[in-house]
Amino acid sequence: MNYQLTMQLVFSDAQYWEEFLPLTFTKPTAEMRCGILTFSERWQKLLDSSEVSFITEDYLQEKFKKPESVESLFLVPNFLPSETVLNQIKELKLGEALVYEDELLAVRINMTDFSLRQIEKMTDITEELVFFKNTTDLFSLNEKAINFDFELLTKNKQSQKLSSTNGFLGNEKDLFIEEGAEIEFATINCKTGKIYIGKNAEIMEGSNVRGPLSLGESSKINMGAKIYGATTIGPQCKVGGEVNNIIIFGFTNKGHEGFVGNSVIGEWCNIGADTNSSNLKNNYAEVKLWNYKEKKFKNTGLQFCGLIMGDHSKAAINTQFNTGTVVGVGANIFKSGFPPNLIDSFSWGGMKGDEKFNLSKAYEVAEKAMDRRKLPLTEIDKDILKFVYENY
Numbered sequence: 487m488n489y490q491l492t493m494q495l496v497f498s499d500a501q502y503w504e505e506f507l508p509l510t511f512t513k514p515t516a517e518m519r520c521g522i523l524t525f526s527e528r529w530q531k532l533l534d535s536s537e538v539s540f541i542t543e544d545y546l547q548e549k550f551k552k553p554e555s556v557e558s559l560f561l562v563p564n565f566l567p568s569e570t571v572l573n574q575i576k577e578l579k580l581g582e583a584l585v586y587e588d589e590l591l592a593v594r595i596n597m598t599d600f601s602l603r604q605i606e607k608m609t610d611i612t613e614e615l616v617f618f619k620n621t622t623d624l625f626s627l628n629e630k631a632i633n634f635d636f637e638l639l640t641k642n643k644q645s646q647k648l649s650s651t652n653g654f655l656g657n658e659k660d661l662f663i664e665e666g667a668e669i670e671f672a673t674i675n676c677k678t679g680k681i682y683i684g685k686n687a688e689i690m691e692g693s694n695v696r697g698p699l700s701l702g703e704s705s706k707i708n709m710g711a712k713i714y715g716a717t718t719i720g721p722q723c724k725v726g727g728e729v730n731n732i733i734i735f736g737f738t739n740k741g742h743e744g745f746v747g748n749s750v751i752g753e754w755c756n757i758g759a760d761t762n763s764s765n766l767k768n769n770y771a772e773v774k775l776w777n778y779k780e781k782k783f784k785n786t787g788l789q790f791c792g793l794i795m796g797d798h799s800k801a802a803i804n805t806q807f808n809t810g811t812v813v814g815v816g817a818n819i820f821k822s823g824f825p826p827n828l829i830d831s832f833s834w835g836g837m838k839g840d841e842k843f844n845l846s847k848a849y850e851v852a853e854k855a856m857d858r859r860k861l862p863l864t865e866i867d868k869d870i871l872k873f874v875y876e877n878y
Contacts, residue, residue: 489576491535494558496597497526499542501589502564505620507778508796508814508831509735509752511874514542514550516563519720519735520624521631522639522682522700525563531638532572533559545873549866555598562591566616566634574609581606586615621794622775622786624750625731629679629716632698636662636680648674660697672707679715708741720753722859730765732792737859749792752815754855758803765792765809773810776828778878783827786810796831798852798871805836815874816848832875845875 497516506515516526523531526538539553540546541560557580565586567575574584575592583593583605591611595604616630617623639662646663648654649670654661656676663669664685671691674681679698683689687701690709698715701707705719708726719725720736727740730747734740738751742759749763766789767773773791774783795813802820813819814831825836834843848871853863 489534491533491537491559491576493594494537494539494554494556494597495529495533495535496553496558496560497529497538497540497563498560499540501562502619503543504779505777508794508812509621509750511815511831511878512546512752512797512870514540514546516540517550518564518624519718520618520628520733521633521718522635522684522702528566528635528638529561529563532567533576545870549870553597556596558595558597560590560593560595560597560600562589564618565591566631568613568615570613571611571615574611583608584611585609586611586617621750622748622788622791624733625716625748626788628718628731628733629698632682632700632716632718633680635700636682639682656697664703667701684721702736714747731790735797737856737861747792748788748790749794751793751795752797752799754798754852755795756800756855758801758805760803761801761805761807763793763807763811765790767809774827775810776812798848798855799829800851801836814878816843816852816871818843818851831878842875845872848875 499514502515503510509518517524540550542550578594580594581604584591585608593605616627618627651671652669653673660676660680663683666686667683669689672689672693675696678696681697681699683701684703686704689707692710693707695713696715699713700718702719702721704721705723711726712728714730716731717729718733720734722737723734724739724741727743728745732746732749734751735753737753738755740757744761746763747765773786773788775786777784791810793807793811796815798815799813799817805819806824808824808827811827813829816831817829817833819825819836821835821837826838829836832843832848834841849868856863
């Protein structure tokens, strides 16, 4: 018997939104992509729910639906549940909650008066969960997310056949090709991990692809590309050159030669030809990364860490990013030399002290980029960008 959530599903940003900046300047935590799906999409499938709302920052709330004052399942979205924990979530009764590492994980509650006073029973989750707590966890734990989503999406479904023009390594059960996808004269290696090809996606001739990989709906891997896992390419992207263990949320182009590794790139970005991102320091030291919450560079504990780029940012041809570079929203990076490790939102040039991109011009660029995908830049989108422009 299938489970169906018959109440409102509420995703919370209370604990982790700031830890995922700049990626969450324009969206709630639940709308980030990792694995094949966004966190929101994953939970909707797990709970068979379409009634979704968000508790997020005030300036995002107009775009992302605010909860109605009804009985709801309140959930921190950025983790992968074990079967046991998923069943515990499904079986919660009104006033019951699950706690993980002293943080509220899930609670069935009436949103009329959201208060911890409503919680009558709290159960600690003692098993270790795959939890995404910051930006680098997205690419570091991406293989686990791809494997989780692969099983979720392909169960009891039949893959399309791989064309005989391709070279294939591994077990056929680890490759799933959705309807309308095209792959010709490429090398597909599933010995290194599962590969999921979305609807109407294309892998062009001469490409060498190693799993784990998720290629989103209507996305393209360009001719001769070299793709190493664990990599997620969201919907309507173009990717070429060489990439290794990256996540692209969607609607972004990195279509030409150049290397990007151990990185997360938001939506509506463009990475110019021959742009490279270093993912390893010359002295092999652990990489530090800017933390917006604490307003300082913090040690990631990682030896490999490349680029974190917010939505609507653009890098001109031959841009050379240092190891552990963070780029805000709407930046336009085009000057010679290595940009700094922190590039402000709406920077015009990319260097420290550069003037801000004119906001009306930033709207024009965003409108043109989105129009290429037949999507509008709405007034609500403009309000979000304006808030980021004026406050960060």
